[in-house]
Amino acid sequence: MKYILILLMLSLAAPAFAADPAVAPMTKLAKDALYDDLTANLACRCGCGTTLKTCPHENCSFAVPARKEIRGFIDQGMEREAIKAQMVSLHGEAILAQPTFYGFNTLAWITPFVAIMLVGYGVAVVAKKWASAKTPAQAKKPAEGTQKTDPYLKKLHDELDKFEG
Numbered sequence: 003m004k005y006i007l008i009l010l011m012l013s014l015a016a017p018a019f020a021a022d023p024a025v026a027p028m029t030k031l032a033k034d035a036l037y038d039d040l041t042a043n044l045a046c047r048c049g050c051g052t053t054l055k056t057c058p059h060e061n062c063s064f065a066v067p068a069r070k071e072i073r074g075f076i077d078q079g080m081e082r083e084a085i086k087a088q089m090v091s092l093h094g095e096a097i098l099a100q101p102t103f104y105g106f107n108t109l110a111w112i113t114p115f116v117a118i119m120l121v122g123y124g125v126a127v128v129a130k131k132w133a134s135a136k137t138p139a140q141a142k143k144p145a146e147g148t149q150k151t152d153p154y155l156k157k158l159h160d161e162l163d164k165f166e167g
Contacts, residue, residue: 033076040072040085045099053099068093 028036041055048064050057054072057065068089075085089097101107 028076028079036076036082036085037072040082040089041069043099044068044072044086044089044097047093047097068097 038055042053044054046052046054046057046062046065046068048057048059048062050059050062052058054065054068059065071089071092072085075088080088086098095102101110103111
């Protein structure tokens with residue numbers, strides 16, 4: 003009885019070990035999802051500035067053959083990263099819709115954020131300087147003690163009082 007139980011357990015576990023998901027063929031739904039993902043992340047090189055998925059040209063000289071290449075790679079059973087690497091080797095790194103985050107491309111990722119921070123800092127400094135600057139009325143306003151000691155200012159105020167009064 004003990005041996006039968008062990009054989010039964012092994013026979014139930016054997017299909018789990020035999021079914022390797024990497025070897026199992028992809029379903030049509032999985033292939034379509036992979037195709038959509040790849041075409042959305044690879045740039046069209048015809049000059050339209052869009053991805054392979056959204057290229058507006060019906061008979062695009064680049065997008066149509068590139069889409070066929072991607073379908074062929076998927077049908078061969080290649081994985082996402084392998085297809086992406088193959089497309090980069092065939093068409094250059096410019097086919098990537100987003101630059102990779104290494105080497106010189108790091109500047110393409112960092113520069114916009116640094117520029118935004120520097121411009122924001124500059125705007126804050128200028129705004130603070132403008133806010134603290136004296137207005138022309140404040141700059142020409144004499145000090146309290148100056149009116150009493152300056153005879154010309156006293157005479158000016160007297161004349162203005164006579165004119166207004």
